[in-house]
Amino acid sequence: MSSHDKEQSHCDAYEKILDLDLFNALLALVVKMSDNKDAMLEYSRFISQKSLWASRCNDPGAYFAQHELRYIGEITERFEERIGSRPEIFRALALALGFALPFLTDSMFVGTQREDFIRRLDKEAGNDLYLQGARYLLTTDPMERKQLRSQLAGDTYQRTEDAMFVLSLFDPQEDEFPAMRPQIARLWGVDRTIPLLGNGRMLDWLLCNYKPVIAECRKKDNAVLRALLKLPGQFCKEGSALYKTLIDSGYSTLEIRYANSWMIWPCQNPVGLNPNGIPAEKAAAQFCIAALNQDEELPDEAFTHMERLYSMYRKFHIRYEGHEGIWPAVSTQVNPTNPKTVLWMIQKANLQFSYRFDVFDPQWDILAEQLEPLDYRNLFIEQVDRLEAPDKKEIRRYMERYQELTGLDYMEAFQQENGWYNKNFALLVDADTIDLWSFFQSHLNYESEPKEKQALCYVQEYTAGSRTRKAFDFNKKLLETYDVTEYPDLFESHSGFHRDYMKSIRYYYSDLGKLDFKRDFLSSDEQRQLFEWIDTSQFCLEPQSYYNFVEAALWNDCVRALYDKETLREVLKALIATRYNIHSVNSLKQDLYTQEELDAEKEQQQAEWERIRQERRANSLATKKERLDAKFDGSVQSLKDFLDSYYSVEDRRDALSLIDEPLHLAASQFSYPITSEQAGVLLYLCGRAIDTDAIPRKTLYSLIEIVIKEERANATNC
Numbered sequence: 001m002s003s004h005d006k007e008q009s010h011c012d013a014y015e016k017i018l019d020l021d022l023f024n025a026l027l028a029l030v031v032k033m034s035d036n037k038d039a040m041l042e043y044s045r046f047i048s049q050k051s052l053w054a055s056r057c058n059d060p061g062a063y064f065a066q067h068e069l070r071y072i073g074e075i076t077e078r079f080e081e082r083i084g085s086r087p088e089i090f091r092a093l094a095l096a097l098g099f100a101l102p103f104l105t106d107s108m109f110v111g112t113q114r115e116d117f118i119r120r121l122d123k124e125a126g127n128d129l130y131l132q133g134a135r136y137l138l139t140t141d142p143m144e145r146k147q148l149r150s151q152l153a154g155d156t157y158q159r160t161e162d163a164m165f166v167l168s169l170f171d172p173q174e175d176e177f178p179a180m181r182p183q184i185a186r187l188w189g190v191d192r193t194i195p196l197l198g199n200g201r202m203l204d205w206l207l208c209n210y211k212p213v214i215a216e217c218r219k220k221d222n223a224v225l226r227a228l229l230k231l232p233g234q235f236c237k238e239g240s241a242l243y244k245t246l247i248d249s250g251y252s253t254l255e256i257r258y259a260n261s262w263m264i265w266p267c268q269n270p271v272g273l274n275p276n277g278i279p280a281e282k283a284a285a286q287f288c289i290a291a292l293n294q295d296e297e298l299p300d301e302a303f304t305h306m307e308r309l310y311s312m313y314r315k316f317h318i319r320y321e322g323h324e325g326i327w328p329a330v331s332t333q334v335n336p337t338n339p340k341t342v343l344w345m346i347q348k349a350n351l352q353f354s355y356r357f358d359v360f361d362p363q364w365d366i367l368a369e370q371l372e373p374l375d376y377r378n379l380f381i382e383q384v385d386r387l388e389a390p391d392k393k394e395i396r397r398y399m400e401r402y403q404e405l406t407g408l409d410y411m412e413a414f415q416q417e418n419g420w421y422n423k424n425f426a427l428l429v430d431a432d433t434i435d436l437w438s439f440f441q442s443h444l445n446y447e448s449e450p451k452e453k454q455a456l457c458y459v460q461e462y463t464a465g466s467r468t469r470k471a472f473d474f475n476k477k478l479l480e481t482y483d484v485t486e487y488p489d490l491f492e493s494h495s496g497f498h499r500d501y502m503k504s505i506r507y508y509y510s511d512l513g514k515l516d517f518k519r520d521f522l523s524s525d526e527q528r529q530l531f532e533w534i535d536t537s538q539f540c541l542e543p544q545s546y547y548n549f550v551e552a553a554l555w556n557d558c559v560r561a562l563y564d565k566e567t568l569r570e571v572l573k574a575l576i577a578t579r580y581n582i583h584s585v586n587s588l589k590q591d592l593y594t595q596e597e598l599d600a601e602k603e604q605q606q607a608e609w610e611r612i613r614q615e616r617r618a619n620s621l622a623t624k625k626e627r628l629d630a631k632f633d634g635s636v637q638s639l640k641d642f643l644d645s646y647y648s649v650e651d652r653r654d655a656l657s658l659i660d661e662p663l664h665l666a667a668s669q670f671s672y673p674i675t676s677e678q679a680g681v682l683l684y685l686c687g688r689a690i691d692t693d694a695i696p697r698k699t700l701y702s703l704i705e706i707v708i709k710e711e712r713a714n715a716t717n718c
Helices: 003-009 020-031 039-050 060-065 072-083 086-099 114-126 129-138 140-155 161-167 175-185 200-209 211-216 219-231 241-248 253-262 280-292 300-312 326-331 337-349 361-369 374-385 392-405 423-429 436-440 450-463 468-483 484-490 497-501 522-540 543-555 557-562 566-579 586-590 594-633 636-644 649-657 660-668 675-693 699-715
Strands: 502-507 508-516
Touching: 020 039, 020 060, 020 072, 020 086, 072 114, 072 253, 086 114, 086 129, 114 129, 114 161, 129 140, 129 161, 129 660, 140 175, 161 175, 161 200, 175 211, 175 219, 200 219, 200 253, 211 219, 219 241, 219 253, 241 253, 253 280, 253 300, 253 522, 280 300, 280 326, 280 337, 300 326, 300 557, 337 361, 361 374, 361 392, 374 392, 374 423, 392 423, 423 450, 436 468, 450 468, 450 660, 484 522, 497 502, 497 522, 497 557, 508 543, 522 543, 522 557, 543 566, 543 586, 566 586, 586 594, 594 649, 636 649, 636 660, 649 675, 660 699, 675 699
Parallel strands: none
Antiparallel strands: 502 508
């Protein structure tokens, strides 16, 4: 039977009982040769609804041509010499003719070929259940048919597939099922003899054809059939009553998940889940989780079904728990431990996953044998990457194991296309398997292939930041051999040596640099040397951000430990002199300046502030004087208007200080007796001047006395 047909039939249990390819070919040949106009329609209906195992055969003639057989009668007469004499062959022929009986005609046989085949069947049937079933289908004697029917329906069966075969001989409209139901329920329950995976069509056929009877029967022994009937219509949650019933009836979690996700579609008349709804998506995901976590080897149908699900749910119609598709929903909940499962995930499903396995366990050798060399190499690297601080001996052990499994040298294989992972490279360096300097020199070829450039990238990645003793020693040798300005060219990189020690931190609306170069394994001299390399690289390769680097260095604790305060203080003064905008410059001064310097700077700042204040006040007074000259028309009211144009206390005081002379001039021009308005304005201005001490009180009192004296003199004359 072809893999395609097997996938369609889901009837593995019958593979060992009859030759399914022969059955399908003979059935199709009878239909093709029949002159019954409804033959093709009935054939399609038989395959889709009535048969437990039949699959469509599109070219039956080609099948029999390979055995040099041409017509039905010749097949029944000469099958032993042309096809074989195994029992599975005779059963397939007999049952195919039995199910095709409505389409058989005498013209398909020559002479007594038909009768000879029936006589042989009657003779050899004996206790063979499937041949007895064929006799029942082929007999035209009503009495014999009734007797065979009674015998087949009344027997007790020990195998699920046998009882289901007998049930399939009868039309669902007939009343044999109620009598057979108890043993059908038993054989789909604790006495089940077939795995569900690979035989789902059998269960689907049962539930579709006998759904009303199963649903209506409330007997205790029918619980398992009622539970199975519910699977197409709901998600079976672990721990639910439905789940518990099936577990108690002998079904594994994998079988429950399979039935729940597979039976949504096959059944012809289901009240089923919407395949695009969340319950169906959950059912699909839960089957994949159960299958991929299975320790035991999975049957082929499990992989076939997962392929269907991954194809259908590559992208969910509705995002189940926020997942875009089935693999995101599954990947975080699986840990595959079976080699063949992992093989399928990589080879067939191409699933990106962090696979874990023991390369020294022989059961996993199948991966080296069947995966593409590049795929296995990458998978092997992942296992090496997970080693915790391996020593040289441990790394060597893995390298030898790789060569044993693949016949390839570890170092050569891993320097091929995309050969290295940074972590794996680091492990090999730390374990002294790779000498950094020698490796660097061997790949320092600017005309080489891209893999050479990539190798240099691994060196740069490992040595960047000098985070290990080996990395620092390499950088020391590198910068003793080459100028720091050559660093980008050596590694064909856009970044200089300093880049891996500086990072940018967002501070309000600007970026601050933070320097990170302290390495506990370095001595003070080595730490100073490292800083000077960074400083030179920054200055030469990125001078535009050098001031930012200097500021970061002044804040750095390690720099402050390496250099005395006097040196750092002079650097800060030089940086200030550039007028570079230093963040929190006062905090730096507090840390680095002497107290005398801080006091002197404070006095200098205060003197400067006072000078600026006086200069600003002088400018302000000059402006006010110009304004006063423009406003003053000889009247006290114009002086009041000038004063009222200012609002702050300081501005009003300065304005009042300017009106001393104009106020005397305005008073000298009074005509007596003065008006009440003039008197009010005069007193208002004098009162404001007294409040602010803008004009000496003596001067104001003198002015008021003059006005009072003139006013009295005028009154006497009157």
